Amino acid sequence: MATIAITRKFVLNEEEVTQILATPRKEIRQTNAFNDLNLSKDERVTHAANILKSNKWR
Numbered sequence: 293m294a295t296i297a298i299t300r301k302f303v304l305n306e307e308e309v310t311q312i313l314a315t316p317r318k319e320i321r322q323t324n325a326f327n328d329l330n331l332s333k334d335e336r337v338t339h340a341a342n343i344l345k346s347n348k349w350r
Contacts, residue, residue: 304312320329328336 320327328339331339
């Protein structure tokens with residue numbers, strides 16, 4: 293089913309685009325769980341590399 297959704301083309305009209313752009317951003321509350329939303333691109337790459345090097349993935 294996911295394959296079907298990926299191959300479909302979706303067309304948005306101007307009204308739909310305006311509605312999407314007018315939607316306010318969702319505030320993400322701070323938790324103790326790690327997330328990479330506030331990291332720079334270089335920090336994200338470094339963190340991803342560390343995850344791949346960890347023993348969990350071997």
